[in-house]
Amino acid sequence: xxxxxxxxxxxxxxxxxxxxxxxxxxxxxxxxxxxxxxxxxxxxxxxxxxxxxxxxxxxxxxxxxxxxxxxxxxxxxxxxxxxxxxxxxxxxxxxxxxxxxxxxxxxxxxxxxxxxxxxxxxxxxxxxxxxxxxxxxxxxxxxxxxxxxxxxxxxxxxxxxxxxxxxxxxxxxxxxxxxxxxxxxxxxxxxxxxxxxxxxxxxxxxxxxxxxxxxxxxxxxxxxxxxxxxxxxxxxxxxxxxxxxxxxxxxxxxxxxxxxxxxxxxxxxxxxxxxxxxxxxxxxxxxxxxxxxxxxxxxxxxxxxxxxxxxxxxxxxxxxxxxxxxxxxxxxxxxxxxxxxxxxxxxxxxxxxxxxxxxxxxxxxxxxxxxxxxxxxxxxxxxxxxxxxxxxxxxxxxxxxxxxxxxxxxxxxxxxxxxxxxxxxxxxxxxxxxxxxxxxxxxxxxxxxxxxxxxxxxxxxxxxxxxxxxxxxxxxxxxxxxxxxxxxxxxxxxxxxxxxxxxxxxxxxxxxxxxxxxxxxxxxxxxxxxxxxxxxxxxxxxxxxxxxxxxxxxxxxxxxxxxxxxxxxxxxxxxxxxxxxxxxx
Ligand code: HEM
Ligand SMILES: [Cu+2]
Numbered sequence: 001x002x003x004x005x006x007x008x009x010x011x012x013x014x015x016x017x018x019x020x021x022x023x024x025x026x027x028x029x030x031x032x033x034x035x036x037x038x039x040x041x042x043x044x045x046x047x048x049x050x051x052x053x054x055x056x057x058x059x060x061x062x063x064x065x066x067x068x069x070x071x072x073x074x075x076x077x078x079x080x081x082x083x084x085x086x087x088x089x090x091x092x093x094x095x096x097x098x099x100x101x102x103x104x105x106x107x108x109x110x111x112x113x114x115x116x117x118x119x120x121x122x123x124x125x126x127x128x129x130x131x132x133x134x135x136x137x138x139x140x141x142x143x144x145x146x147x148x149x150x151x152x153x154x155x156x157x158x159x160x161x162x163x164x165x166x167x168x169x170x171x172x173x174x175x176x177x178x179x180x181x182x183x184x185x186x187x188x189x190x191x192x193x194x195x196x197x198x199x200x201x202x203x204x205x206x207x208x209x210x211x212x213x214x215x216x217x218x219x220x221x222x223x224x225x226x227x228x229x230x231x232x233x234x235x236x237x238x239x240x241x242x243x244x245x246x247x248x249x250x251x252x253x254x255x256x257x258x259x260x261x262x263x264x265x266x267x268x269x270x271x272x273x274x275x276x277x278x279x280x281x282x283x284x285x286x287x288x289x290x291x292x293x294x295x296x297x298x299x300x301x302x303x304x305x306x307x308x309x310x311x312x313x314x315x316x317x318x319x320x321x322x323x324x325x326x327x328x329x330x331x332x333x334x335x336x337x338x339x340x341x342x343x344x345x346x347x348x349x350x351x352x353x354x355x356x357x358x359x360x361x362x363x364x365x366x367x368x369x370x371x372x373x374x375x376x377x378x379x380x381x382x383x384x385x386x387x388x389x390x391x392x393x394x395x396x397x398x399x400x401x402x403x404x405x406x407x408x409x410x411x412x413x414x415x416x417x418x419x420x421x422x423x424x425x426x427x428x429x430x431x432x433x434x435x436x437x438x439x440x441x442x443x444x445x446x447x448x449x450x451x452x453x454x455x456x457x458x459x460x461x462x463x464x465x466x467x468x469x470x471x472x473x474x475x476x477x478x479x480x481x482x483x484x485x486x487x488x489x490x491x492x493x494x495x496x497x498x499x500x501x502x503x504x505x506x507x508x509x510x511x512x513x514x515x516x517x518x519x520x521x522x523x524x525x526x527x528x529x530x531x532x533x534x535x536x537x538x539x540x541x542x543x544x545x546x547x548x549x550x551x552x553x554x555x556x557x558x559x560x561x562x563x564x565x566x567x568x569x570x571x572x573x574x575x576x577x578x579x580x581x582x583x584x585x
Contacts, residue, residue: 023547033129035121036547037106040128042438044102047128051135052095053509058087060506067499069480078166080479081150085167086142088153089175092281093182094135096423100288101186101224102131104430105193105217107438111537112214114202114555114577116548118192127192130185138178144170151175152477154274157249157267161242163256172242176235183228183235193221202536202577204557208312209576211535211561212305215312216291219319220284226323227280234273241265271333275326282419283322286386287315289426290357293379295561296429297361299533300376301368302572304562306360314353314360321350331399332406340399347397351390358387369565374448375531378429381456382422389417392467407477410470413463421459428455428512435519436526437537440544443523447515451508458505465494532573535561539575 024030031039062083065075075083106124110117118124141148149167151160159165160172167175197210197218210218237248241262249270250262298305305311327335327343361383370376392414396402405411428451435443470476473486481487529538541551555577563574 030547033125035117035125037110037118037121037124038438038545038549040124041103041106043128044098044106044131047132047135048095048099048103051090051139052099054139055087055090055095056506056509058083058090060503062087063499063502065479067496075479077479078150079147081152081477082148082166082171084477085150085153085155085175086138086148090138091420092153092285093179094138096285096419096427097186097224097281098131099427100285100423101193101217101221102128102189104213104288104292104427105189105221107434108213108537109193109196109217110200111437111540111545111549112211112535113197113200113205114536114550114557115196115200116550116554119195119200120192123188124192127185127187127189130181130188134178134182134185137174137181141167141171141174141178144174146170149175154278155238155270156274157238157241157265157270158251158253158262160238161250162253173239176239176242179235180232180239183232186224186228190221190225193217194225202555202557205536205576208309209557209560211291212294212308212311212315213288213291213535215315216287216289216294219315220287223280223287223319223322224284227277227284230273231277234270234277238270268330268333271330272326275329276323278329279326280319280322283318285419285423287319289382289386289423290315290318292426292430293382294361294364295535296375296379296426296433297364298562298564299433299531300373300379301365301370302564303364303368304564306363307356308560308562310356311360314356317353318350321346321353325350328397328402331402337399344397344399348394351394354390358383358390373432374443374445374452375429375433377449377452377456378425378432381452382425382429385417385425385459386422389414389419389422393418405470407475408470409466409474409476412476413466413470416463416466421463425456428452431516433531434537435516436530436543437540438544439520439523440526441519441523442526442530443519444515447511451512451515454508454511455505458501458508461501462498462505465498469494532571534563534573534575536576539577 024034024036030036034040034043061072061075062080064072065080106118109115146167146169149155149160149165149171151165151167151172155172155175161168165172197214201210237246240246241248241250245261247262247265249267250260250265251267252263253260294305294311297303325343325347327333327339328347331340331343365380392410396405396411396414432443432448435441469491472488472491474481474491481491526543528540528543531538536555536557537545539555540549556579557576558579559574559576561576563569563576565572566574
């Protein structure tokens with residue numbers, strides 16, 4: 001350990017009050033308007049989980065309608081569209097993006113890198129409060145005349161704006177505003193994550209010694225900083241179309257026999273902007289999940305990650321490639337066939353680095369000392385589910401296969417596997433893994449296992465049959481199927497089954513919530529490094545870590561993050577900050 005006060009003589013006295021600025025002086029500064037990344041992480045996570053719960057309830061309502069059509073009269077067609085839209089957007093942006101980057105990012109980046117905090121703590125604090133405003137604006141749309149927008153989470157114009165769409169009065173305006181605010185807030189956080197990774201690492205923490213969790217979050221943040229601006233301008237332009245009558249996206253249209261004042265806009269331009277953001281968004285969610293899963297399996301299998309460098313470069317390659325595939329979401333938009341060929345090719349190339357990652361996870365687990373505890377179960381659940389969703393991605397990436405499947409429930413099943421179930425597995429596994437550090441208490445293992453098995457089996461019970469429905473041609477975004485000849489009666493039985501599975505999985509999350517709250521007060525006290533992990537966040541002098549994370553001395557890093565079961569070492573793990581002299585038996 002190196003004394004950080006070493007060299008402190010060089011800091012002119014005048015700067016000391018400046019440093020002091022960042023220390024909380026009151027309860028409010030400590031827990032509410034906090035500049036401590038750890039508190040901001042908890043604020044982000046709680047807010048994201050709360051709004052995510054709303055999205056979960058909306059999915060129950062949609063499933064009730066699909067499983068038992070006509071039984072619940074308040075779920076009419078306009079409401080169904082509103083539920084779909086809010087469910088999709090909340091899950092993707094306000095839950096997953098905010099939780100992985102604002103939640104996990106804030107907690108883990110400084111701690112895993114041996115930094116005291118993010119580099120711009122004040123801006124980091126603002127990032128959360130702006131995010132909260134975005135969430136509140138979005139929530140407000142449930143209470144305005146006309147309700148939230150029913151445009152679908154893709155918000156395609158012209159229908160998002162035309163009066164036939166529910167929520168065309170206020171809902172769409174609030175949705176666009178909320179997204180704009182979200183992006184502003186995210187940018188403040190995102191610049192912090194990137195600059196902290198580049199500038200805030202402890203001595204010895206080279207880029208190629210960073211845990212893969214940090215690599216995943218870092219690369220995802222870079223993607224988000226490049227992709228969100230496309231959505232930002234799209235939202236601003238659409239807002240102008242809606243409120244001032246400009247024609248960026250609105251073509252000349254006749255509505256209810258009336259020629260509207262719009263002319264000359266391009267709805268396809270919106271699709272390009274949306275998916276230029278929308279595809280990288282999948283990886284904004286997936287890359288942190290890749291990183292976290294690598295660290296979970298390495299720690300709980302007591303094995304170094306197989307092919308660390310390859311894993312890093314695969315993350316970077318997937319991130320880069322994700323910017324040249326967006327139009328695979330637009331195969332049915334009437335584009336030039338050569339264009340489709342290009343995007344199908346780039347899409348399928350992503351399978352290469354992705355497969356490398358999967359092989360390396362499997363090879364890490366191969367003949368390892370696997371501890372099947374809750375974080376490990378969720379990590380394996382992720383790998384299996386991601387492979388599953390990846391395989392259907394190969395179907396949909398090919399133009400000729402996609403065209404008939406586009407707009408069916410097959411697409412819904414595919415993206416729920418890849419970017420719904422799989423990342424949620426990682427989020428849950430990550431919470432079980434880091435909860436002891438965050439709260440100082442262990443979560444209950446038995447409740448955790450019940451939670452895992454119901455969630456895992458339940459997710460397959462929900463989404464497996466939906467693939468089959470899609471192959472039969474059952475369309476997505478349909479409020480009711482009616483009696484079309486191609487829909488056999490078994491579809492209705494399956495739909496009822498899926499709905500029951502969805503309700504069971506939903507209620508299993510209450511076990512999790514109970515575990516989180518109960519353990520906070522009654523859980524077993526956590527030792528500072530319960531998983532005997534190598535990464536720096538487990539080596540803090542206090543658990544939970546105090547403000548500034550490291551007490552007086554910053555850690556110094558001597559090795560990578562994966563020294564598990566090293567032959568000749570006295571313990572089966574060597575923390576990153578262990579000097580070489582003390583590791584021999
Ligand atoms: C228990 C969990 C879930 C259930 C039961 C569920 C159910 C549904 C249903 C019934 C639909 C509408 C299908 C249609 O008629 O087209 C839907 C759409 C959607 N869901 Fe989920 N969902 C769940 C979790 C998630 C998660 C975790 C995500 C995060 C990525 C997500 C993202 C979406 C998106 C993006 C849409 C598309 C909305 C649209 O078509 O505009 N869902 N979900
Ligand atoms: Cu895509």
